[in-house]
Every structure is written in C-alpha cells, then in structure tokens.
Amino acid sequence: MDDPRQLLEEGRFEELAHDDHPLWRGLALLELKRWSEAARAFEEAPDAAQSGTMLELAGAARWLAGEREIGVERWVAALDAAYEGPASRLKPPALLVYAGTRLADSRYVLRGTRLLAKTWKAKIQRIWPGPVAGFLLGHVDEQSFLEDGYSDPDLEARRLASAHFWAALKQPQKAREHYEAAIENEGAAVLEVEHHLAHGELAAAAP
Numbered sequence: 001m002d003d004p005r006q007l008l009e010e011g012r013f014e015e016l017a018h019d020d021h022p023l024w025r026g027l028a029l030l031e032l033k034r035w036s037e038a039a040r041a042f043e044e045a046p047d048a049a050q051s052g053t054m055l056e057l058a059g060a061a062r063w064l065a066g067e068r069e070i071g072v073e074r075w076v077a078a079l080d081a082a083y084e085g086p087a088s089r090l091k092p093p094a095l096l097v098y099a100g101t102r103l104a105d106s107r108y109v110l111r112g113t114r115l116l117a118k119t120w121k122a123k124i125q126r127i128w129p130g131p132v133a134g135f136l137l138g139h140v141d142e143q144s145f146l147e148d149g150y151s152d153p154d155l156e157a158r159r160l161a162s163a164h165f166w167a168a169l170k171q172p173q174k175a176r177e178h179y180e181a182a183i184e185n186e187g188a189a190v191l192e193v194e195h196h197l198a199h200g201e202l203a204a205a206a207p
Contacts, residue, residue, distance in 0.1 A: 009187035022048075026057060030196045031186070035065035043074075052081035056091060056193045063099075064200045072099045072108065079115070087127035090119055091193070094132050098169055098197070113137070128159050132166050142167055154188035161185060165194035168201070176205065 004024040007016040016028035022045035029038035039061035048054040059074030078092035093115035100108025116133040124130035125140070131148070134140035146163050150156040161182045168178035182189075182198035189195045 008190055011186055022046075023054070023057075026061070027190055030057070030061060030064075031190060033064075035061050039065060039067075049077065050082050052078045052083045052088065052092065055081050056095065057196075059095065060193045060196050060200075064196065068099070068103065072096070072103075075099065085127065086119070087124045087130040090116060090124070090133040091129050093119070094129070094136060094166070095193070097136060101169060128155075129162060132162065135163075135166055136170070142171070157185040157187060157189045158192050161189035161192045161195040161198070165198050168198070175201070 002012075002015075004016060004019050004021065007013075007019075008024065008027065011031075013028040013031045016024055017032060017034075019025045019028070022041045026038045026041035026045075029035075029041055039058050042048060042054045042058035042061060045051070045054050048058070055074045055078035059071040059078070061071075062068070062074060063071030075092050075095040078095075081092075083089045093112040096108045096112030097116070098112075100106060100110075100112060113136070116137055120130070120133040120137060120139070125134050128150075131140055131145055135142070135145040146160075146167060149159055161184075164178040164182040168175040168182070171178065179198040179201045182195055183202065185195075
C-alpha cells in the first residue's frame with residue numbers, strides 16, 4: 001500500500017480505510033461518513049484510552065453518528081489523556097464548549113471555559129492550538145486568529161480548518177461561510193477533528 005499520508009492527501013479514502021494503523025483507517029472512515037466504524041477504529045486502537053488524539057476523534061465519530069452523549073464522554077476522557085505539549089491539552093476543553101453550546105447544556109460550556117482559563121497562558125498562545133483558547137476566552141481578536149498562520153502549507157491547512165470551525169461557533173451568522181472554509185482542504189486538514197465536525201455542521205444545516 002502507498003504511504004498513508006499520501007493516500008489521505010490524494011483523497012483515496014476507500015484504499016486508506018483498509019490501512020493497518022487505526023488512526024489512518026479511522027480518518028478514512030470519517031471521510032467516507034462511516035461514523036460508527038470510524039469510532040470503533042479509534043476506540044479499539046492500542047492505548048486509545050490514554051491518547052488524547054484518539055479520544056478526540058472517537059468523540060467526533062460518535063457525535064457525527066448521532067451518539068452525542070457518548071461523544072462528549074470521549075472528550076471528557078481526553079481531558080486526562082496524554083498529549084505531546086501543553087497547547088494540545090487545550091483542545092478537549094474547547095470541544096466541551098462546542099458540545100455544551102450545541103446541546104444547550106451550560107454545564108459543559110462552563111466546565112470547558114473554566115479549564116481553558118486555567119490552562120491558557122500567553123506563551124501557549126504562540127503554539128497551535130493555543131490560540132483557540134485565547135480566541136474562545138476573548139483574548140484574541142478574530143482577524144488575528146484567522147490570519148496569523150504558518151508558512152508550511154500542510155500546517156497552515158490544518159490550522160485554518162480548526163480556526164474557521166471555532167470562528168463559526170462564535171459568529172453563528174457567518175457559520176456556513178466558516179464551516180465551508182474549514183472543509184475546503186481535504187488533504188492535511190483531515191487530521192484535524194474540527195474538519196470532520198464542520199462537515200457534520202454543514203450536513204445538519206442542509207435543506
């Protein structure tokens with residue numbers, strides 16, 4: 001089989017759905033809208049319960065499958081999971097804010113916001129997804145949030161998918177525009193949980 005990242009960036013998801021690695025297989029299944037299969041791929045991965053990335057993606061797959069409470073459970077579990085750096089730990093609390101907003105459950109919004117405020121520091125702002133916390137907490141304006149990016153095209157594609165998703169949450173009147181921008185790149189951006197959730201938002205809003 002070709003390199004998984006190459007298959008991902010070329011949109012060859014049917015091939016990638018048979019990959020041995022649960023991350024690549026799960027991402028392909030998400031793109032194919034086979035939500036429940038994707039969730040199982042992430043959840044059955046070795047050490048999945050200790051991997052923040054796997055729990056984030058498993059939560060998204062459950063959420064998109066209509067199992068929203070289970071999805072939130074995965075995101076709550078990600079709060080205590082392993083991450084490579086302090087900035088990455090900000091993603092699960094942000095996902096709780098998203099879930100609470102969509103479920104009209106202030107408990108999740110308050111918990112997520114409280115954790116973001118506790119973890120966020122100015123130095124984290126320089127490392128993605130640190131700016132997500134700053135933006136949701138009101139420390140970063142939207143223009144800077146959307147425009148301050150990377151020179152590397154793959155990193156920038158991932159950052160933009162994430163940034164537009166969160167901009168949609170704070171600006172509902174422009175949500176469709178931001179969600180469409182979040183799914184524009186079907187290559188490296190597929191690695192971001194927000195890319196898949198944006199697909200779900202657009203599908204839910206479709207007539």
